[in-house]
Amino acid sequence: MKHAALSALLFLTTSTTAWAGERIISAGSGITELMYAVGAEDQIVAVDITSKSYVGEDVPKLGYHRQLSAESMIALHPDRVLGSEDMGPETTLNLLRQAGIKIDILNSGETVEDLASRVIQVGELTGKQEAAKILVDTIHQQVTSIQQRLTAQSDRQRILFLTIHGGRAPMVGGRHTTADTLIQLAGGINPAAEQIASYKPLSAEAMLAMQPDIILLSTHTSQTIGGIDGLLKTLPLLAATPAGQQKKILTIDGTALIGGLNLKSLEEAERLNQAIYGQ
C-alpha cells in the first residue's frame, strides 16, 4: 500500500518534469483558455484564430483551426499541438507527426463533465496537474452552488438562444449545444431542446410556438441588429411572445459559446442567473 503510494508519487513527479516547459501550439479556444487558467500560458508558442481573445498581440495566430499550414507550424518548432476534433486538415496533422511533433485531440463538448476532463487533460499535458485538480474542484463547487440556488428558484423562464447572420434565417441553439447547457445552468428552460439538436435555422413561426420568456443573443449579434428594437424589426412575429411583449432580451459574451463549455460559460451562466432572478 505504502509502496504503491510512493511509486504513484514518483510517477507523478517524473511525468511532471517530462512535460513541463514544452513548446505548445493551442488550436482551440477551449484549450487556450484552460492553459491560461492552469498557469501554462508561457508554454504557448502560437494559437488558432478562435483563441485570439485570450492571448497577446505578439503570439502568432495560425488562422482557422481546420485549415492549418504545416510549414508555418513546423517553423515554430513546437513539441506538441493541442486541438479539438475539428483540427485539420489531416494531411497537415500527418506532416506534423512525421516531423516528430506530438498531437493531442481534446474534447470540445458542451457538458460540465467534458469541461472537467478537458481541464485534467490540459493539466497533464502541461505538467500543471495540481493547478488542474484545484480548477476542477472549483468548477464542481461552482456548478453545485448554481444547482443549489436553482432549487430555490422554482419559476423556470423559457429562454431561446438565437444567432442572426445578416440576411439568413436565424439559427436557434437546440440540445447538445453550449448555449443549451448555459441556459439550464442559468435556471432557464430551452424550449428548442425538445425539437432540435445543435444549431439549426428556425422559422419565426416555430419560435412563436415556443413562446420564449427571454431571448438570448450574443453581444455581437445584439449590437449588429440594434438590441430589442432591431430584433423585433428583423423578426416581427416575436412581438407576439412574452419576451417580445416585455422587451426582454439578454446578451452573453460570444466567447462563452465557442470551443465547447468553458470557464467563461460558467461565469456567464451565473451572471444570467443573477440578471433573471436577482437576489
Next chain:
Amino acid sequence: MPLIMGLLLFASISSILVGPMSIHVSDVLWALLPGKGTVAPHIELIIQQVRLPRTLLCIAIGAILALCGAVMQGLFRNPLADPGIIGVAGGASLGAAMAIVLFSGLAVSYPLLLTLGTVPAFAFIGGVVTTWVVYQLGTDRSGTSVTVMLLAGVAIGALSGAALGLLNFYADDQALRDLSLWTMGSLAGATWPGISLAFSTLAILFWLFNRRASALNALLLGESEAKHLGIHVQQLKRLLILLCAAGVGVAVSLSGVIGFVGLIVPHLGRMLAGPNHKTLLPLSALLGALILLISDMLARVAAAPAELPVGIITALIGAPFFITLLMKQRGRLQ
C-alpha cells in the same frame, strides 16, 4: 511559348524556395537531393513533403483546369463556358458533401481512388455522374444540342445547389465547415499518389485533346460545316465531354473547387496566340499551371502563418488582369 515556359520554370523554382519558413537556398537544394542528411530533418520534410508536392500539384491541376476550359469553350463555341458549365463542379461538390455529411465514417475501397479517401472518391463520382445526366438530357436521335446541354447544366447546377442546401440543413456544424472549406479549394492536400494521378490524367488529356485540335478548329465554323469537313461531330462531343468530366473530377477530388482558372486562361491564350487550338491547347496548359502556381504561392505567404484559400487569390489576381486585357483587345473581340 518559350517565354511562358521560362516563366513557368522560374515560378516553379520560386514556389519551392518561398514559404512561411525562411530556408536558405543551399539548404533547399540539399533537401531536394535524397538521402545524405546534410540538412535538418524538419527542413527536409518541409521541402520534400510540403513545397515540392504542392508545386507539382499546382502545375498539374492548373494545366488540367485550363485545358478542359479551352476544350469546353471550343466545343460549346461559348466564351463563357468553363468546366463547371456541364455541371461537373456542382456534381463533384454534391458528391463530396454527401461523403462528408452522410458517410464520413465509411471507407470506400475503390482501387484508383483508395489513396485519396472517401470525399475525393465521391467528388469524382458525383462529377462524372452529373455530366452524364446533363449529356443525356442534351442528346436525342439527331445528336447533342449544346444549347440544351448548357441549359441542363444550369438546371442541374441549381439542383445540386438545392441538394447541398438540404444537406447543410441536416448536417451538424462540423461537417458543414468541412464542406465550405472544401468548396473554396486548396492545394494543401498534396500527396505523392495524388500527384501521380494528376500527372497521368494530364498526360492522357493532353495527348487526346491535341489529337483533336484540328477537329476543334473545324467546329469553330459551326457544327454542320464541321460535318461537311468529314468530322464525326457527335462522337467528338461525347469523347471531349467525358474527358473533361474526368479531368475536372480528378482535379476537384484532389484540391476541391478552384474556380476561375478554367474560364479565364483560355481567353488569355487566345489573346496571346489566336484561336488555333493547335497552339491554344498547349499554351493554355502552360498558362494555367503558371497562374495557379503564383496564386498558391501568394496563398501560402500572404497571411502567414495562416493560409488563404487559393480560390480567393485566383480571382483576385486573375480578374483585374483579365479586364485589362479585355480593354486592350476590345477591337479584336467585336
